[in-house]
Amino acid sequence: MALQVPVATASTSPAPVRPAQSRPKKKGRGWAGRLEHWLYLAPALIVLIALLGYPLYQLINMSLYDYRQAQVSGNAPLNFTGLENYRILVSDPEFWTVLGNTVIFATACVVFTLLVGGALAVFATRLRPWVRTTLFAVSLGAWATPAVTGSAVWLFLFDSTQGLVNKVLAGIGLSGFSDFSWTYDKWTAFGLVASEVVWCSFPFVMVTVYAGIQAIPTEVVEAARLDGASMPRIFTNIMLPMLRPIVMIVTIQSIIWNFKIFSQIYIMTNGGGIAGQNMVLNVYSYQQAFAASLYGLGSALGVIMTVLLMVITVVYLRLLKRSGEVL
Amino acid sequence: MKFSRTLAVAALAAMALTSCAPPTSNNAASSQDENTGTLRVWLFSEVNQAPKSAVVDATVKEFEAAHKDVKVDVQYIPVDTRAEKFKAAFNDPSSAPDVAEFGNTDLASYVAAGGLSDMTADIKGWDEGKDLDPKVLATTAIGGKNYGVPWFVGVRALYYRTDILKAAGVEVPKTMAEIETAARTVRAANPDMLGISVGGKAQFSAMPFLWAHGGSIASEKGGAFTSELDSAKSREGITAYTNLLKDDICPPATCAEFGGNASVQQFIAGKAAMTIGGDFNYKAISESAFKDKFAVVPVPGVTAGSIAPAFAGGNNLGVFASSKRHTLSADFTKALASKKSQQAMFDAMGNLPTFTDVQKSVAEKNPQVAPFISTIAAGTNFVPITDTWSTIDAKGTFTTMYQQIVTGKADVDTASKDATDAMNKIFAAK
Structure with missing residues (x-):
């Protein structure tokens, strides 16, 4: 580049003054050109660094210190402890139980959210417009309900003595459900919370997938139908491959949302369930970082969670890429 | 490419230079002891706020009348968010109050954070101090120093x-x-x-x-x-x-x-x-x-x-270490925790007093609190301080x-x- 420029200018202009003028000008344009895209990126970069980079940096930084309330308010010396917080975490069996809980719980939430949302989206394409509008309006209501409110309402519904669900179940002859406590057993409690999570997150999947299905050219589906393909076949062999980018996005979003579930667990299981049996990572890190004022340990948990989510996302994207998806 | 690498290195270096360690604040005890100005007071808000405010307002009025050029600014903070409020006050002494009400189980962590001022001498020099229930007063002591005055007790x-x-x-x-x-x-x-x-x-x-x-x-x-x-x-x-x-x-x-x-x-x-x-x-x-x-x-x-x-549950009144008016704050604390105020608080809110003699007199006049006063008199216990x-x-x-x-x-x-x-x-x- 640097060599070509003067040669090119020299050959096009015989006048002795012009190359001298055009050389710095050209060079300047190259500089400006390089600077230009940074200039355009600057607003986004500044916002990203301020809102994402700096907190992330502080999170990692804090996780390397013995950082508790006494240190924050300057009443105890601040000690750099390296990876001590991480060592404490990985040597604590409770951490592994919580991590296991989180993975199982979040996976179940993701799978059921996608299944329910996807199935209803396909179903919606076959409904009359007014029925579809009703379905969407009702589900968007669930989606719009704040997590805290939704959880509280579900708790009322599933209350062991006064709840509507138990009363109905006992009323239709299932006497085992009178005074049945949904939050007593670890897995029924997780199941209850997972149902609430699916209830309030499937509408997003449904609406997005429905929009995707609408974007599929009708000729393709019609052709398949003419060829005698059944509805499930059309879905798996025609719609799903064409919906892949959309399915990918909702899956990643669901994974991220469900790994970060906080309010539902915190409210419905009263801060992590009986003897902490329903603890998930986010509630655990809140308990460590804020309730117990162990900010260093809480930050280490935050870092682990960020890394975990990044790994899951990257692996998922890799798998898709390997199977031929253009990203 | 080269440029972006330089930029990245520069950004990292700037970050490393500006903050090597997570932020900490200087919460050293104030060396000043002014006796005029505005006293900032934090008390917990209640579901039934009016009776509490009435007692507090009366005490404030009396205190302001007795102290020239002193104004008492009382703020009611919700109990649920007290942890955030107090931590923020410890982290930023300039926004901290002078006097605050706090739960007695929170005391030890506030002291460890360096937020509370030693009140042992203030209680010793207080004529009413000797009548405080010793078991209840003990819940405010760490290493032989008292960091608060018990305001009321709950059993x-x-x-x-x-x-x-x-x-x-x-x-x-x-x-x-x-x-x-x-x-x-x-x-x-x-x-x-x-x-x-x-x-x-x-x-x-x-x-x-x-x-x-x-x-x-x-x-x-x-x-x-x-x-x-x-x-x-x-x-x-x-x-x-x-x-x-x-x-x-x-x-x-x-x-x-x-x-x-x-x-x-x-x-x-x-x-x-x-x-x-x-x-x-x-x-x-x-x-x-x-x-x-x-x-x-x-x-x-x-x-x-x-x-x-x-x-022995209950709340204390204490003075913040960062207060520039320790003596004045301690005086206000004593005024609000006095026998007279505690009696008024009992009449208004039903809060059990922390003075043994006041406890006896309210139990005699109000049979419904007698079982609780007997429980206190039999000796209470507390969580590790x-x-x-x-x-x-x-x-x-x-x-x-x-x-x-x-x-x-x-x-x-x-x-x-x-x-x-x-x-x-x-x-x-x-």
């Missing part, structure tokens, strides 16, 4: 339904063992009622059982704490309490997740024959559907006629032990051993 006692016990032919329990037998008999007669409503998470209901059997949460030696939950006596106390959370008294499927408030709610709803409730629950219970069919006695001890040591207790509390180490036992996930020996180990680890992490 729990045994509430029972007179009609239900009578119908079942059950005597009012006189010993701790009789609570269990009485509760079982009552439930047998009323299967849709809890014999006694207690909870796996109701730590302050569980503590009297632990202490009455001679057990303790932890012992202190030269500022170092060691958990005692796995001692033989503690295990007896834990067993006595967890025996109540059985299907024939208070089924674990219902009661294991109850905290103190939830267990009292069952009693208020008429779904329990007995419960362990605080003096602060009295008003709600006396407004329930069975308002003339209940009575209160102190939680009985192991032997007939004895009273189980209750947890160390900032690590707030960590233990936040992690639920103590209540997890009870919940594991009542849900059958662990027996008393295993659960108490696990809790002891977990607590000792937290104590040692200091």
